Amino acid sequence: MAAIAALLLGGVPAVASPVDSRVVSPAAAVPDFSTAEAGNPFVDGWYADPDVAVYDNRYWVFPTSSRPYDEQTYLDAFSSTDLVNWTKHPNVLTTAGVSWARRAVWAPAPVQRNGKYYLYFGANDIQGNTELGGIGVAVADRPEGPYKDAIGKPLIGQFVNGAQPIDQDVFIDTDGQAYMYYGGWGHANVVKLNADMTSLGQFADGSTYREITPANFTEGSQMFKRNGKYYFMWSEDGWTGPNYAVAYAISDSPTGPFTKVGRVLSQDAAVARGSGHNSVITVPGTDIWYIVYHRRPLSRTGANDRQLAYDRMTFNADGTIAPVTMRVKDNFNDNNAIGWTTYGGNWSTGAGRYETGASFGGKALLDTSFTDFTQDVDVTPRSAGGDAGVVFRATQASTGTDSYRGYYAGISGTGKVVLGKADNNWTQLGTAPVTIRPNVSYRLRVEAVGPAIRVYVNDMVTPKISVTDTGYGGGANGVRVFNTGAGFDNFAVAHR
Structure with missing residues (x-):
């Protein structure tokens, strides 16, 4: 899935996955942190909507550039081998490589398959079915791109079930089936992706779109799997306000039904506000999990004043997620003083x-x-x-x-x-x-x-x-x- 990074324990042999090639070879050290120990935000600049992958022993974070819509014509990425020291990769995707996209390039979702790197993105912030835009898919030969439009048009360019085509997440299940979860305007859909990763499949009943909207869904779909259970996460409330937060549901099926369990990440008036639109990282071979998200500094009120952060995410004995604490630490091991x-x-x-x-x-x-x-x-x-x-x-x-x-x-x-x-x-x-x-x-x-x-x-x-x-x-x-x-x-x- 687009939001789960894979990094194996040192000394554990890497096993090639037949369904998701992001499983990587052993690393020298497993990141086992309570938070971003070298400080949140963990990269410099205004960014939002992060999604993650791991390619060739390196973590990748693909965020939205948090700027006015007309200036959102590109996507940057950041990579790290240790979740501490980050390298910026500018302009991995630009509207110059997507003929139909002109602005509001949002929420990239990365995945590797078929020897290629795919990046799903929203563009143009369409307000109805007469406008050109929606969710696109770009492809590259390297994680850092450059990514180019794969099909010359939006993969999803219409409102279906009331869902604005934005904020997509891609998840590849253990049986090899790929799914895309997406939606805005208070509605969420799931679709199947065919093996080519550039076209939509059908469900057993012949349908293409299945609505899965849980209570109080706003946007920011996210899916991961743990111990045979499917965790669907989303963001609630308005993205420009302090109450933007992450909630989740658990299901026995990747297509639901999804009944809300509760919120797992909310603002902390001592640390940051507007914490939402998340992805997750797990370290295979362990039960180490992190939630990666954006948040707004306490002294800032601008809609686009958003920064990237991550904190430890833990599970209760019954499989529910414990509320995430936004911790404040800095050991300066990244040799910067961001924040x-x-x-x-x-x-x-x-x-x-x-x-x-x-x-x-x-x-x-x-x-x-x-x-x-x-x-x-x-x-x-x-x-x-x-x-x-x-x-x-x-x-x-x-x-x-x-x-x-x-x-x-x-x-x-x-x-x-x-x-x-x-x-x-x-x-x-x-x-x-x-x-x-x-x-x-x-x-x-x-x-x-x-x-x-x-x-x-x-x-x-x-x-x-x-x-x-x-x-x-x-x-x-x-x-x-x-x-x-x-x-x-x-x-x-x-x-x-």
């Missing part, structure tokens, strides 16, 4: 760390807004003076020593840990002696629950500082230095 915004200082990434030279208050923040949380980071001060540490519950950030409203906890080579709050000035709330040496890494933790704030250094049992302060209730999380350079690693924030 971070800096205010002063000279920041860079390298050797799996986030580094900055000395400055008076240079800080870097994530677009988060946690209230009660635990925040961790490994801090390596670069000099015996000054201090370096974490910012939390921060708002109104700008460049300057104390130019934000929020809290800061830092460690100093002068032999102390300090906690205070800023509002274009500095108020110290607590300090404690700690042995700190330059170029040595220390684990710094802050726990904040309501007005109670605790600061830990290395020892995560006994806090070095424990205070009560009602100054700030929520805001962004990040890191900061004062009069020293520092390296930061293994940053994480989680709800309490």
Whole structure:
């Protein structure tokens, strides 16, 4: 299927699949993460509607370019061998290679078969059956394309059962039968694909289209199979709003019936909004699953302000999917700082760390807004003076020593840990002696629950500082230095 990537455990021989050639040879390491450990979004730029495949030991993500419709004339792709380091492949498909497509090129769905690479896509956002557009299929000799129109016209170019022909997903079952799931405007259909992958087949009753619309379906069809059960996923509510979310159903058949089980991914007011239009990745030979989706940063309201993310997806004993947690982590192993915004200082990434030279208050923040949380980071001060540490519950950030409203906890080579709050000035709330040496890494933790704030250094049992302060209730999380350079690693924030 278009949304399941295949990566075998190291030491397990690869087995060629007669129905889906995306099964790949052994990899050096199986990605076993709680989230995108090197940070979400995992690639730079505005993208949406990701679908995935694995070709020749490499993960591929094919998203929509999140821009105004008339500018959506191309598709980019991203590839990775480890789900950490990503390579951009621009313009894998453009409207120049599809005679009938002119705009609104959406939701690519990749699959490999017959020695070729197929990419299914929506184009033109047709509003009725008198317009030219719908779902097309392009083909290439390589995963990165260039993909060219395979049939010279839409594969599905009409509204059937009320379903707008968009947001397709392709699934190849274990018996070799390929299906396409698609639809918008609140209706979903499934069709069979013939073995050529460029024409539609028929069901046993002679029909071509079968409606499978579950409750509250909007768009974004997705299908995968686990333990003999078929999981149909879709997106609910409006794609421009904060409540865009992913729901699912389970069936014994690839054509349903599909009765809604519930939502599995929704917005988190501390992390991101509008989380939806997903695909899934599984690691064959394990029960490791990820959900890949797009979401909108908290500080952005534009319809096209969407970014790509992935998080761990787990199953309950009865086969239902546990609600997905959008986790906030960054170990900088991808050697970038996508998602971070800096205010002063000279920041860079390298050797799996986030580094900055000395400055008076240079800080870097994530677009988060946690209230009660635990925040961790490994801090390596670069000099015996000054201090370096974490910012939390921060708002109104700008460049300057104390130019934000929020809290800061830092460690100093002068032999102390300090906690205070800023509002274009500095108020110290607590300090404690700690042995700190330059170029040595220390684990710094802050726990904040309501007005109670605790600061830990290395020892995560006994806090070095424990205070009560009602100054700030929520805001962004990040890191900061004062009069020293520092390296930061293994940053994480989680709800309490």
